[in-house]
Amino acid sequence: MSETRYLPVPDSLVGDRADAALSRMLGLSRTKCADLLAAGAATQDGIELGKSSRIGEGVLEITIPDERERGPEPAVPGGLEVVYEDDDLLVVNKPVGVAAHPSPGWEGPTVVGALAASGHTLADAGPPERQGIVHRLDVGTSGLMVVAKSDAAYSALKRAFKERTVDKIYHAIAQGHMDPTEGTIDAPIGRHPSSDFKFAVIEGGRPSVTHYKVMEMFPAASLLEVHLETGRTHQIRVHMTAMRHTLVGDLQYGADPTQAKRLGLKRQWLHAKELAFEHPTRGGELRVTSEYPEDLASALEKLRAS
Known part of the structure; x- marks a missing residue:
């Protein structure tokens, strides 16, 4: 089975x-979109599109393979x-x-696949490949996620995230010392103008608000408590980079590779530490x-020892 989507083409x-257009519309890499186009998966006005075809006004018809047919997921x-x-629900x-x-x-591996493999039944509401998923964490970010098991919980939790009533608390370590040590970053985020895999603070981006407070300071870094008011992709990473305090270990956004190597980090120091919300059915x-996973805890201890 495959999924067909009908996507209106934005004027931009x-x-x-x-x-390039499909990459922005689907949120996939340009290489993956080129593969879909080569397989004849996209048409406009009944005409099959190639990767170098120019997109016109109107609607694109995209056929996306069902990823559930790809076989067992890795552990x-x-x-x-x-x-x-x-x-x-479960967290x-x-x-x-x-x-x-x-x-x-x-x-x-995926959260949905791991839960299914361990016998959990998730909500049927929403797209079939996203059973029970009401919010997401980046692949390179660890920490807490809530997943709906009932359709009632799915609807209520989706609404809670949309209305920003969920308290999402992250801990992060940023390069350098934040000034001021407590504040709010209110800056719109959109896709990076020159990179398929990055986001940036850009004019016309989606409204994005991040609240932070310095918890601890080290010679060349700061441990932060971060409250997300909105939930954009890469939001904390993008906002900290815009403040010239890229997260430690976040090489994708220009972090110091020497510091990351010294701390034994192979990803950004970022952890979804706490979640709080009204229970969707019980009130x-x-x-x-x-707790911090081993790699983040080890890096933090090395900073404290320095």
């Missing part, structure tokens, strides 16, 4: 190459810890290297916390 993409590195569960502690759900171009606040 009219005239662009098909591979989740370090396992997937369920830290809370009831009849309506997991996601390891680094695990995506929230299957997507074109991703061949690694009352549910608050869950998690």
Whole structure:
């Protein structure tokens, strides 16, 4: 089975190459979109598009292969810890290297796949490849995710995230010393103008608000508590980079590779530490916390020792 999507072409993409336009519209890499186009997966006005075709006004018809047919997923590195569960939802502690759900171009383990393999039944609402997923963490970010088991919980949790009533607390280590030591970054985020895999603060981007507070300072870094008011892709990483305080270990956004190597980091120092929200069916606040994984804890101890 495959999925067919009908995507209106934004005015800003009219005239662009098909591979570049699809990359922006689908949120996939340009290489993956070129593969889809080569397979004849995209048409406009009944005409099959190639990767160098120019997109016109109107609607694109895109056929995307069902990623569930790709065979068993790889095992989740370090396992997937369920830290809370009831009849309506569960909260997991996601390891680094695990995506929230299957997507074109991703061949690694996912939260959805790991939960299914361990016998959990998730909500049927939403796209089939995203069963129960109401929010996501980057593959390179560890920490807490809530997943819906009932359709009622799915609808209520999706609404809570949309209305920004979920308290999302992250811990992060940024390069240098933040000045001021407590503040709010209110800057719009959109796709990076020259990179398929990055985002940036850009004019016309989606409104994005990050609150931070310095918890601890080291000779060349700061441990931060971060509250997300919005939930854009790479939001903390982009906002800290815009402040000239890229997260330690975040080589994609220009972090110091020497510092990352010294601390033994192979990803950004960023962890979804705490989640709090009103229980979607029972009412009352549910608050869950998690500990740092081994790689982040080790890097933090090295900074403290310095």
